[in-house]
Amino acid sequence: MxxxxxxxxxxxxxxxxxxxxxxxxxxxxxxxxxxxxxxxxxxxxxxxxxxxxxxxxxxxxxxxxxxxxxxxxxxxxxxxxxxxxxxxxxxxxxxxxxxxxxxxxxxxxxxxxGMARLGARLVVPSDPEWPPGLADLGLEQPLGLWVRGEHRLDRALEPSVALVGARAASGYGAHNAGVLAYELCGHGVTVVSGGAYGIDIAAHRHALSAARHERGHPGTVAFMAGGVDRLYPRGNADVLEEIARRGLVVSETAPGMSPMRQRFLQRNRLIAAASQATVVVEAGWRSGALNTARRAAELARPVGALPGSVHAAGSAGCHRLIREGAAELVTSPDDVLQLLPGTGLDADPGHQDTLAAGAGDDLSDLEKRLFDALPVRGGSDISTLSNRAGLPVPEVMSALAALELRGLTVQAARGWRKNPS
Amino acid sequence: MxxxxxxxxxxxxxxxxxxxxxxxxxxxxxxxxxxxxxxxxxxxxxxxxxxxxxxxxxxxxxxxxxxxxxxxxxxxxxxxxxxxxxxxxxxxxxxxxxxxxxxxxxxxxxxxxGMARLGARLVVPSDPEWPPGLADLGLEQPLGLWVRGEHRLDRALEPSVALVGARAASGYGAHNAGVLAYELCGHGVTVVSGGAYGIDIAAHRHALSAARHERGHPGTVAFMAGGVDRLYPRGNADVLEEIARRGLVVSETAPGMSPMRQRFLQRNRLIAAASQATVVVEAGWRSGALNTARRAAELARPVGALPGSVHAAGSAGCHRLIREGAAELVTSPDDVLQLLPGTGLDADPGHQDTLAAGAGDDLSDLEKRLFDALPVRGGSDISTLSNRAGLPVPEVMSALAALELRGLTVQAARGWRKNPS
Structure with a gap:
């Protein structure tokens, strides 16, 4: 063979x-x-x-x-x-x-x-390691992914958080990227990012550093805009090579192809879809990282953004996302962990069971569908629920009203969640 | 007489x-x-x-x-x-x-x-200058307000923005308080605050400075926790005296009474109710300014908070409010001006009329009531609408669904507003 x-x-x-x-x-x-x-x-x-x-x-x-x-x-x-x-x-x-x-x-x-000689493989949708989240991209799904690294791609990405941000990072941004990456890895969360200078590489470096302490932890996954055999930019080649050895380097671009603007933007959709949450660490008003964050929000992935000085141009993009409601303000690794779906659920698995038992019988199919779309922790707004349940907004609202009357949902700070009582 | x-x-x-x-x-x-x-x-x-x-x-x-x-x-x-x-x-x-x-x-x-000799008067609810916003306090409405200053109280407060924050302000916070106060006054907006060191007094100083350029502009209104004849703290007496001469100094506490903890908290409710929006400039995790912000949010007043470094304890309270959905992130005087109700409405008064004409006939009383509660700009979440329309949440949702079907409301970044089309 x-x-x-x-x-x-x-x-x-x-x-x-x-x-x-x-x-x-x-x-x-x-x-x-x-x-x-x-x-x-x-x-x-x-x-x-x-x-x-x-x-x-x-x-x-x-x-x-x-x-x-x-x-x-x-x-x-x-x-x-x-x-x-x-x-x-x-x-x-x-x-x-x-x-x-x-x-x-x-x-x-x-x-x-050629890629096998480099230790790279082509992962295709029929492979067990194909990340299920990519299906959310619809017609924009990739046809395959070139992957370098030992870990199974789907398992490496669950759970995972994309840490993205500006190339021209400040000391503040690079420091925060590093702290978040290190702490997330310490909690078993894989970091996902591009390969750029600034926020991307600071996140990767600290994720690798944290992963050294944990056997079998991939630490970090780098999505490239060019071929996996052309690690770009060259100045980050040493870190990216280490990721290829210890984590995973991924690209849908064919071997030997160079990164181009459009490929960077399309690469961003993979980062948004492959990870379970996206955090913008530092970004200017027109940073490409905002594009990743918006893609993630469109895919109903939780998005966070770190605030900074109102005078820092490098925080203007983060503030913009928060103001637009496209990102939640996060200030710490804990805040980021709370973005992940099902956070805290393991601490009390009984809740979910109780709810599933109590909620079943007297609900319409539409109401059950909405109930399933409600998060257990945090809160989802109506447009997110509409997206997640695949129901139009008026139906989401009437179903919410019905669930609320039955005490099955409560309003949280920023939306709705299952009622744990 | x-x-x-x-x-x-x-x-x-x-x-x-x-x-x-x-x-x-x-x-x-x-x-x-x-x-x-x-x-x-x-x-x-x-x-x-x-x-x-x-x-x-x-x-x-x-x-x-x-x-x-x-x-x-x-x-x-x-x-x-x-x-x-x-x-x-x-x-x-x-x-x-x-x-x-x-x-x-x-x-x-x-x-x-005694107070007349000091140039102070007691304003009571039957006076034309009684600020109408105080009625929103319900049973907590003040019975009267001692006022020092030449301006009519109600007019001085419209439009107005409360700038509040920590006594132990950083240079960052004090600078931002000053810039916001100066720019808001330059746009004809009166600043409202307490009399404390830190954010309060920085805001007052710069408001007074800006008001010097505008004839007849009160600049700033200081709400005291003690009597208007006992300007506290003494270290700010010079600025507060200047406010009494050129702006307004207000208190519901009787002359000669000293400020106490409970009076500060109750004073906060007046700041929240008298102003049209509240902005927390800088505040720690347990700052009293958060109390003012929460009162304002309960009164369905727009609340803003300035972000800062994730490492600054003085910004933790602001970040907390934003994360809880109790405040909108604001970074500039423009952002603050956008908090004010009706902002931008004057630019196109036709919209409101068109809507009022089109929306009237085929709506139920409940739907009309909710329609009136919807903002023209920005967006209000369901609990705010529930509060503003005085309707329980399930009724708000079913009315929203009806309005949405008629194209009379649209979902904005953070809630619902009238549909201008």
């Missing part, structure tokens, strides 16, 4: 037993995805949709053919209609023309072999 | 024409209130209730008599029942016993004359 499947046994603890035929099909899919990741830019929704319809290998064949067959075109049209997507006719034709451009460079087998 | 009514013509622009008999009745009421303010401590709800039932002069006669007549006692019982108040039988008897204690010192005529 070694020549055609160089990665099957490098996936940390994620080894699975499959029949030989299934295994070959999986491997064709993995090779096709490795090739496709070079064809397009991250976050290409049309590409994701086409792969969903035809499979990765099918899409690759279409690109190699250079045009859609009539049945393929009809199948795409039908999918667009079924899902009610606003895709204009001809867009898939134009997309295929774009994807063809890099076809000559796209060789999945070569990339998988 | 001069001997028995030493204050009638010192009330700034609030001169009103009344028949002689009405004038005499008003004067008896004012003298009785001046006496009563010495009998009890601020915020005595039983006293307020008894004055509502019997009038100030009637209450004073009962105190002088030393017991309630049977009809009086029956009238009090009936009032308690009507209002559904939780007042135990005998509480009014005990209260009268308390009020009798200082009766010997209580001489309204003497106090009015």
């Amino acid at each position: 070694s020549a055609t499947n160089p990665v099957a046994h490098t996936g940390g603890t994620g080894v699975h037993q499959l029949g030989a035929r299934q295994c070959a099909a999986d491997e064709e899919d993995r090779q096709a995805r490795a090739a496709i990741l070079r064809l397009s830019e991250p976050g290409d929704g049309l590409l994701f949709l086409a792969v969903e319809v035809f499979g990765a290998a099918g899409l690759l064949r279409a690109a190699q053919r250079g045009r859609w067959t009539r049945p393929e075109a009809e199948q795409l049209d039908a999918t667009i209609r079924e899902r009610g997507l606003s895709v204009r006719p001809g867009m898939f034709g134009a997309a295929l023309d774009r994807w063809k451009v890099r076809l000559e460079d796209a060789d999945g087998v070569r990339d998988l072999r | 001069s001997a028995t009514n030493p204050v009638a013509h010192t009330g700034g622009t609030g001169v009103h024409q009344l028949g002689a008999r009405q004038c005499a009745a008003d004067e008896e009421d004012r003298q009785a209130r001046a006496a009563i303010l010495r009998l009890s401590e601020p915020g005595d709800g039983l006293l307020f209730l008894a004055v509502e039932v019997f009038g100030a002069a009637g209450l004073l006669r009962a105190a002088q008599r030393g017991r309630w007549t049977r009809p009086e006692a029956e009238q009090l019982d009936a009032t308690i029942r009507e209002r559904g108040l939780s007042v135990r039988p005998g509480m009014f008897g005990a209260a009268l016993d308390r009020w009798k204690v200082r009766l010997e010192d209580a001489d309204g005529v003497r106090d009015l004359r």
Whole structure:
């Protein structure tokens, strides 16, 4: 299996037993995805949709053919209609023309072999270690992730907190990034960040330092905007190499590709979706870290931001997020831990059971659905609940009213939660 | 009129024409209130209730008599029942016993004359200059306010922002208090604060400085916990005297009385109720300024708090308020101006009219009531709306749902507001 499947046994603890035929099909899919990741830019929704319809290998064949067959075109049209997507006719034709451009460079087998020599593997959605949170990205889900490191990706990310912020960090920001990273790791939480100077690298350094004390703790996961073989910026290469050895370095960009502005922005969506909460440590009014925070908020992930002096330009972005209600003000590792879903739940598991038992019978399906979406700790506002329960706001409100009358929900400082009594 | 009514013509622009008999009745009421303010401590709800039932002069006669007549006692019982108040039988008897204690010192005529010599007047609820916002205090409304200064009290307070914070202010806090006070005054907003060292006095100083440039602008209003003739602390006497000359110094405590802990707390409720918004500039985890902020939030007044370093103990109280959702994070005079109700409304008065016209007909009374409680700018959360509309939370939610369906409300970052479209 070694020549055609160089990665099957490098996936940390994620080894699975499959029949030989299934295994070959999986491997064709993995090779096709490795090739496709070079064809397009991250976050290409049309590409994701086409792969969903035809499979990765099918899409690759279409690109190699250079045009859609009539049945393929009809199948795409039908999918667009079924899902009610606003895709204009001809867009898939134009997309295929774009994807063809890099076809000559796209060789999945070569990339998988080359990366295996570097100790990197391609993780694909069918792998057990695929992080489940990425599904929340919808059409913007990545088709695969190049990963360097020994740990299983999904387990490394649970629980995890993204610490993001400005490259031009102040001493205040870098210090706070370090303290948060160190303390979070000490509580078994993995840090997630990019690879940039400033907040990112300060968080990574201290996470690595804390992880030295804990056997089997990955410490930190770095999401790159370029290929995992081109650790960027070069000035951080030593830290990023250490993360590749002891934590995880991840990218959806094909090997050898350099980071570009659009790739940084798309990389931010992975940080937001892969982690369970995002904290902006220090950020100016227009910092890219705000983009990560907003993506996280759109994905209904808790977002925190550290305050600072009202005169510090480097805190203006954090204050902006807090003012807009996009982030909660956090001042300490404890505050950040409280952002994580289910925090404190383990301390008293009886509560959840009691509630589940008491709440079941006399509720409508809609009310049960909302009840399930309510957090046990903290509070969620109506738009978050609407998002989480997948119910329109008026229905969320009438269901909340019903739950409130039954004493099953209480209002917290910033929203609603289950009533523990 | 001069001997028995030493204050009638010192009330700034609030001169009103009344028949002689009405004038005499008003004067008896004012003298009785001046006496009563010495009998009890601020915020005595039983006293307020008894004055509502019997009038100030009637209450004073009962105190002088030393017991309630049977009809009086029956009238009090009936009032308690009507209002559904939780007042135990005998509480009014005990209260009268308390009020009798200082009766010997209580001489309204003497106090009015003495204070007139100092240029102070007693403003009572029937005066045109009585600040309407105080009514929101319910049973905790003051019975009268001793006022030093030329300006009409109600006009001086509209618009106004309370700037409050710690006595042990840092350079950061004092600087920010000064900048906010100066800039707010420059925008025609009166500053309201106590008289303490630290944030209070920094705010007053800079407000006075800004008001020098604006004719007829009171600049700042200082609410004292002791009598207006005993400016406390002595170290701030020069600034407070200047406020008495150019702005306004206000207290509900009788002349000569010294400030005490309980009077400071009760004074805070006046600052919260008299101003249109409260901003905590700098405050520790247990600062008294948090008490003022919480009172303001209970009164559905907008509350702001300035962030600072996560390592500064002096900012911990501000961060606490923001995290609890009791205050909005503010970083600039502009942010503070946006807290004021109706900000920006003048820029497009048509909106309000359009809404009023469109919203009228097909709404239930309950929905209309909630619609009126919705802000035009910013957003109010459900508990604030519940408070403002006087409706229980489930009714607020079902009314919001109805308004939302009609497109009359939209969800803002932190709650709900009228839909301007």
